[in-house]
Structure formats: C-alpha cells, structure tokens
Amino acid sequence: NAGVTQTPKFQVLKTGQSMTLQCAQDMNHEYMSWYRQDPGMGLRLIHYSVGAGITDQGEVPNGYNVSRSTTEDFPLRLLSAAPSQTSVYFCASSYSLGGEGYTFGSGTRLTVV
Amino acid sequence: DAKTTQPPSMDCAEGRAANLPCNHSTISGNEYVYWYRQIHSQGPQYIIHGLKNNETNEMASLIITEDRKSSTLILPHATLRDTAVYYCIVNMDSNYQLIWGAGTKLIIKP
Numbered sequence: 001n002a003g004v005t006q007t008p009k010f011q012v013l014k015t016g017q018s019m020t021l022q023c024a025q026d027m028n029h030e031y032m033s034w035y036r037q038d039p040g041m042g043l044r045l046i047h048y049s050v051g052a053g054i055t056d057q058g059e060v061p062n063g064y065n066v067s068r069s070t071t072e073d074f075p076l077r078l079l080s081a082a083p084s085q086t087s088v089y090f091c092a093s094s095y096s097l098g099g100e101g102y103t104f105g106s107g108t109r110l111t112v113v
Numbered sequence: 114d115a116k117t118t119q120p121p122s123m124d125c126a127e128g129r130a131a132n133l134p135c136n137h138s139t140i141s142g143n144e145y146v147y148w149y150r151q152i153h154s155q156g157p158q159y160i161i162h163g164l165k166n167n168e169t170n171e172m173a174s175l176i177i178t179e180d181r182k183s184s185t186l187i188l189p190h191a192t193l194r195d196t197a198v199y200y201c202i203v204n205m206d207s208n209y210q211l212i213w214g215a216g217t218k219l220i221i222k223p
Binding site (some may be wrong): 004033035040041042043044045048058059088090092097098099100101102103104105106107 | 147149156158159162209210215
C-alpha cells in the first residue's frame with residue numbers, strides 16, 4: 001500500500017516549457033486534489049476532482065490543467081511554465097469531501113528558470 | 114482567507130506535553146476544526162478533527178472550548194520527531210476545500 005505517489009520529486013524547467021506532474025493513489029479514494037506551497041506559506045488549492053471524469057478549479061488554477069480518466073491517477077499539466085510557478089506541489093487524496101483524512105504525497109519541487 | 118489565528122512559533126521540551134492553541138472566533142455552528150502537521154517540507158499529515166466534543170486518538174487530543182471560539186491540540190509526550198508546522202483549519206470554501214493558514218512552527222528541544 002503505497003498511498004499517494006508523486007513523480008518526479010524534483011524538476012527544473014525553462015520558461016515556456018510544458019510538463020506533467022504525476023499523481024497516483026492506491027486507496028480507491030474518489031477525491032483528489034493538487035496544491036502548491038510557496039515558502040513560509042500554507043497550501044493553496046489548484047484543482048481538484050471528486051471522481052473519475054469530474055474536475056474543478058481551486059483558488060489558483062491559472063496556468064494549470066488537470067484530467068481524471070481513472071480513480072487512481074490525477075496528473076497536473078503546466079501549459080507554459082513561468083518563474084511564478086516555482087513552488088512545491090502536493091497531491092492529496094481523501095475518502096470524503098470533508099476535511100479529515102487527507103493523504104498527501106511527498107511533493108514535487110519545481111523550479112522555473 | 115483562513116479564519117484561524119495561531120502563534121507563528123512555539124518551543125516545547127522533549128517528553129513534555131505540547132499545547133498548541135488556535136483561535137477561531139468566527140467559526141459557524143457546522144464547521145469542524147481540523148489539525149494537520151507538516152514535517153520539514155514533507156506532505157502534510159492529518160492529525161485529528163472535531164466539532165464540539167473533545168477528541169482523542171493515537172496521535173493527539175483536541176480540546177474545543179464550549180463556545181467553540183478556540184481549541185488546543187495536545188501532544189501528550191512530545192518527541193523530537195514532533196518538530197513540525199502545525200495547521201489549524203476551520204475554513205472550508207463552498208466546494209469543501211480546506212483553506213490553509215501559515216500554521217505554528219513547533220520546535221521540540223532535547
């Protein structure tokens with residue numbers, strides 16, 4: 001039981017490049033979400049999904065796309081990387097829409113130069 | 114915006130109880146209090162949650178005042194591994210999303 005797995009752990013991109021951050025969970029959770037965390041701050045929600053085929057925007061969705069074709073996977077796509085997207089990205093899954101029991105991945109540290 | 118107020122940092126001696134306060138004076142009747150922690154830039158870890166009754170699990174206890182305007186997370190016997198940023202969350206937006214503040218950095222000292 002791996003929980004929530006994020007890849008890659010580290011990534012450096014040049015401005016304008018695109019990439020996909022991968023997130024997979026093996027707990028059969030319906031709810032998954034992506035956050036970014038900037039230094040010294042709490043997490044901010046980018047996008048979330050309440051089940052396969054259903055996604056919605058969070059607080060800071062601009063510059064990011066998501067899709068949810070399976071229960072297990074929830075990739076985050078950066079369309080055209082900008083230095084402002086330098087951050088640590090966390091994926092989370094949960095068995096409920098409430099605030100309890102979120103399981104987070106170990107994060108992806110992204111630097112855009 | 115987060116509806117909680119937490120001290121930015123606290124110290125606690127190893128082996129002692131760590132008591133982390135959280136003020137949430139504008140909490141509404143159906144809002145839960147959630148606690149998570151984040152150890153050295155790892156992904157956050159769920160600790161405990163409650164509505165109005167005190168709660169206890171294998172990690173911690175949560176004490177909520179009768180008027181629900183504040184709460185305290187108690188780590189009964191703090192260890193060095195409890196050094197982390199602790200987040201108290203009571204705000205969820207209309208899509209049931211947690212709104213995270215800056216949390217309290219708890220440092221456990223030997």
